[in-house]
Amino acid sequence: MRKALIAYFTGTGNTWFLADCLAKELRDKSIQTDITALEHINKVDLSTCDLLGLGFPVYAGCIPYNVWGFVRRLKPVAGKRAFVFSTKAQATAGSESLLARLLILKGYRVLAARSFIAPSNETLLFGPEDVTRPEVRAKLERLRHRVPGFVERMLSGNGVIEKNNTFMLLSSILSGFSFYLSTGYVSNLLVTDDCTRCGLCEQICPAGNILSSLTRPRFRNRCVVCERCVSFCPEKAIVHPVTFVRTSLRYRVPGYTPPVLRKPTG
Numbered sequence: 713m714r715k716a717l718i719a720y721f722t723g724t725g726n727t728w729f730l731a732d733c734l735a736k737e738l739r740d741k742s743i744q745t746d747i748t749a750l751e752h753i754n755k756v757d758l759s760t761c762d763l764l765g766l767g768f769p770v771y772a773g774c775i776p777y778n779v780w781g782f783v784r785r786l787k788p789v790a791g792k793r794a795f796v797f798s799t800k801a802q803a804t805a806g807s808e809s810l811l812a813r814l815l816i817l818k819g820y821r822v823l824a825a826r827s828f829i830a831p832s833n834e835t836l837l838f839g840p841e842d843v844t845r846p847e848v849r850a851k852l853e854r855l856r857h858r859v860p861g862f863v864e865r866m867l868s869g870n871g872v873i874e875k876n877n878t879f880m881l882l883s884s885i886l887s888g889f890s891f892y893l894s895t896g897y898v899s900n901l902l903v904t905d906d907c908t909r910c911g912l913c914e915q916i917c918p919a920g921n922i923l924s925s926l927t928r929p930r931f932r933n934r935c936v937v938c939e940r941c942v943s944f945c946p947e948k949a950i951v952h953p954v955t956f957v958r959t960s961l962r963y964r965v966p967g968y969t970p971p972v973l974r975k976p977t978g
């Protein structure tokens with residue numbers, strides 16, 4: 713294996729953190745490895761790598777639908793190697809094996825697919841974890857420590873595809889589809905009067921879901937529910953209207969900066 717490319721989607725940095733650890737590990741194994749956010753994937757020539765790593769955060773036991781869309785648009789290949797990784801707060805269904813199967817349908821040979829526990833970032837229902845707390849930072853460290861074993865097994869041909877059975881796959885699809893149908897209802901977003909019209913949320917939204925942020929941010933109906941705007945708004949002015957826990961806590965991985973994707977409008 714000569715060259716690897718790791719493409720990841722992240723809302724608040726966990727998957728970026730894991731992707732970075734994986735890239736370092738592969739480089740330590742003398743594999744030239746590039747890493748890219750999914751938002752920049754169009755600028756990358758996928759044909760030059762012979763190992764593709766694809767990472768995502770688990771949403772409702774499934775794959776974020778922008779990641780699903782990316783895989784659907786991938787050009788078919790003949791046996792190129794790939795691996796799948798995800799971050800989750802607690803549990804997933806068969807989202808990793810689902811993504812592995814989608815890649816296999818495109819002609820990839822998937823060496824491994826697994827999920828990794830990371831701190832929770834969601835303000836949608838239960839509230840995120842406090843990244844200033846040592847036990848939460850320890851979760852990120854544990855994530856880092858699981859990488860060498862995962863890479864070692866994968867490269868030695870002993871990688872596994874987790875939860876690769878019909879029940880798990882169907883659970884993941886059903887859960888993800890229900891979540892997709894509910895976006896725009898339970899998981900829509902509101903802007904409070906604390907907004908200073910700084911424009912940042914519109915610049916960093918991966919889905920182009922925010923408009924007019926220089927006058928008053930408005931949301932379209934294509935939110936991935938990645939929590940990026942919620943977590944990075946300097947005024948904490950973006951909230952989910954329906955939650956079990958009202959909290960001013962926001963989660964983002966120290967050192968992670970979202971890409972600036974467009975100019976703000978207003």
Ligand SMILES: Cc1cc2nc3c(=O)[nH]c(=O)nc-3n(C[C@H](O)[C@H](O)[C@H](O)COP(=O)(O)O)c2cc1C
Nearest residue numbers: 723724725726727769772773799800801802803833
């Ligand atoms: C909308 C939403 C749904 C989520 N659903 C799940 C879930 O089903 N299972 C789980 O373990 N974690 C779930 N999480 C937590 C995230 O998967 C987890 O915190 C992830 O590491 C965030 O990654 P990121 O920082 O790369 O965006 C959810 C988070 C969000 C925002």
Ligand code: SF4
Nearest residue numbers: 907908910911913945
């Ligand atoms: S990032 Fe926050 S303060 Fe800035 S425009 Fe968006 S909602 Fe308003």
Ligand code: SF4
Nearest residue numbers: 917935936938939941
């Ligand atoms: S509106 Fe916010 S939560 Fe939705 S996709 Fe954009 S950045 Fe993510």
